[in-house]
Amino acid sequence: MSKNKKLKEGIITEKIAGKLEVYTFENGKTYLGIPRGKLRRKVKTLYAGDFVSGVEIDENTFAIEDVKERKNLLIRPKVANASKAIIVQTLKRPEFIPFLLDSLLVAYDYYGLDPIIVFNKIDILNEEEKKELEKIKKIYQDAGYKVYLVSAKERIGIEELKKEFDKDICILAGPSGVGKSSILSALTGLNLKVQEVSEKTERGRHTTTGVKLYPFGKNSFIGDTPGFSKIDVLEIMDEKEVPKHFREFLKYKCPYKNCTHIYEEDCEVKKALKRGEISLERYKSYLKMLKKNIPLEEILKD
Ligand SMILES: Nc1nc2c(ncn2[C@@H]2O[C@H](COP(=O)(O)OP(=O)(O)OP(=O)(O)O)[C@@H](O)[C@H]2O)c(=O)[nH]1
Ligand SMILES: [Mg+2]
Ligand SMILES: [Zn+2]
Structure with missing residues (x-):
């Protein structure tokens, strides 16, 4: 990079067929972003949402020098x-x-x-x-x-x-x-x-x-974003994580620390389910996400 050029901050707004569009915060202009070789060795791929810095090469082109660490x-x-x-x-x-x-x-x-x-x-x-x-x-x-x-x-x-x-x-x-x-x-x-x-x-x-x-x-x-009709949460997280992200489950305190809310007796979530405080449809989704083929009747019995 030439020393007299100041680094500009921007964000990747789009990626089509490997081509990156960069939006610069300074003037709200968009450019075709070209990652420098040095950067390409550091991070394999850039995505929409990546915060980057670099220099304007010409009216349409932006050389990407660096990328900020991703939040997610x-x-x-x-x-x-x-x-x-x-x-x-x-x-x-x-x-x-x-x-x-x-x-x-x-x-x-x-x-x-x-x-x-x-x-x-x-x-x-x-x-x-x-x-x-x-x-x-x-x-x-x-x-x-x-x-x-x-x-x-x-x-x-x-x-x-x-x-x-x-x-x-x-x-x-x-x-x-x-x-x-x-x-x-x-x-x-x-x-x-x-x-x-x-x-x-x-x-x-x-x-x-x-x-x-x-x-x-x-x-x-x-x-x-493009529509999609399938997502498998177990490809993203461990199965122990799943119940932590059913917000209504978090209101209940089960006697066991890592309660699955499936097999345990005295499970407060299951009790709430039986009392009708938790939706059966939501709980069915929970079992399906964990790929547990257990009929609801089994969970609700006694
Ligand atoms: N009646 C009605 N039709 C709508 C409404 N919003 C969108 N549509 C129609 O639904 C169809 C799909 O809308 P899109 O905005 O293309 O849907 P999308 O979610 O972006 O779809 P993808 O890009 O394929 O993921 C179009 O024919 C829209 O006109 C609405 O509020 N009422
Ligand atoms: Mg669309
Ligand atoms: Zn429980």
Whole structure:
């Protein structure tokens, strides 16, 4: 690096086919980022969300000299240093899958992100479905999570949701077709690419193909991310970690230090489950995450 050039601070906002986009904080300009050989030997790969420093080579190119140590690196979606995850779901189109939401809540909590739940597309629900969604909302609120019901299309609840994007990097995550890009467009006024959910399968079409961070407010970013429909928490953490990230379990003190809340007698979580204080659906997700093929009746007996 030439000695007379001052290092500039920036952040990787996008990575497409190995090409990095760098946003510089000084002037909010974006460049094609080229990591120096020295840096490439230090860290194998850079991801969206990585804080970097380097020099402007020309109007379009930025040589990346260094990268800050990461606070975290999510696998799904692949993004570094996120502080908050806004998990987007729909009751229908596509159909709500509690197990996926529950797995995401565990995974993001484990990474130290603050997970928030958003149900989008409330404009397409009939009265009965609205009631069903209210019940689901209550389950998650009682478990200890914030839940928003919104419509990106009708701009319902978007202003309230805006207040949640108050950290340096907030990401929108969830299955394909739930409206992550649509919510981002509604929040920012940008016009991102969106696509109809398939009528036949009721699934999204994976319209967003990579993570992209958009500047939002003062030095904060919202990440649009590709949809995904599977996550295995045991690929991320040890099975002993899983119960620590079911927020409603933490309210109960079991007599055993590392209670699995499955096999132990006198388990306070199981007692709460029997009393109806913990949702059966959530507990079913817990067993499934741990790949325990135990029928609920077995747990609830006596
Ligand atoms: N009725 C209704 N449709 C919506 C709403 N939000 C999004 N959509 C539609 O849902 C479809 C999918 O929206 P996207 O924003 O592309 O969904 P996505 O989550 O970004 O999907 P991927 O990029 O594939 O992960 C589009 O046809 C949107 O117009 C909403 O609030 N109401
Ligand atoms: Mg999208
Ligand atoms: Zn227990």
